[in-house]
Amino acid sequence: MIDGIVLSVALQAASGGALTPAPPRQVATPTTFAFERPLTHAASADPIPIVQHEQASPIWQASRFSPTQAATAKRFTKTDRVIAIAVGVAGGWLAGGAIGYYSTANVDNPDDDTSGLKGMIIGAPIGAAVGGILGYWLTSR
Numbered sequence: 001m002i003d004g005i006v007l008s009v010a011l012q013a014a015s016g017g018a019l020t021p022a023p024p025r026q027v028a029t030p031t032t033f034a035f036e037r038p039l040t041h042a043a044s045a046d047p048i049p050i051v052q053h054e055q056a057s058p059i060w061q062a063s064r065f066s067p068t069q070a071a072t073a074k075r076f077t078k079t080d081r082v083i084a085i086a087v088g089v090a091g092g093w094l095a096g097g098a099i100g101y102y103s104t105a106n107v108d109n110p111d112d113d114t115s116g117l118k119g120m121i122i123g124a125p126i127g128a129a130v131g132g133i134l135g136y137w138l139t140s141r
Contacts, residue, residue: 081139088135089128096127 076084100123105116 076139084135088131092127092131097124
C-alpha cells in the first residue's frame with residue numbers, strides 16, 4: 001500500500017504538477033426570474049364568485065346522468081402493472097423460498113443442510129408465480 005502512495009506521488013511530481021494546489025473554482029450564482037401577472041377586472045373586483053345552486057331534490061329520487069358524461073380514467077398504467085408484477089414475482093420468490101425452507105428443514109439434525117434446500121427449490125417458483133398473479137390481479141381492478 002505504501003508503494004502505491006509513493007508511486008502516485010512520484011508520478012504527480014514527474015508530470016509537472018508537483019503537489020501544487022488547484023486553482024480556486026468560481027461559484028455559480030443562481031438565476032432568478034420575476035413574473036408579473038396582470039389581474040383581470042372580474043378577478044380583482046370579486047375574488048370569490050357567487051355560484052348559483054340547483055334546486056334541491058328529495059333524497060329518495062335518483063339523480064339523472066347525462067349521456068355525455070366523461071369516461072373515468074384508468075386507474076393503473078401499463079408501467080404500473082409491469083412494476084407490480086415484477087415486485088410480486090420478486091417478493092413471491094423470496095417468500096416462497098423462505099416458507100419452503102422452513103417447512104422442510106430438519107431441526108432434529110443440525111448437520112442436515114440439504115432438507116431445507118429441497119423445500120426452497122420447490123417453494124420459490126411457486127411463490128413467484130403466486131406473487132406475479134397477485135400483482136396482475138391488484139392492478140387490473
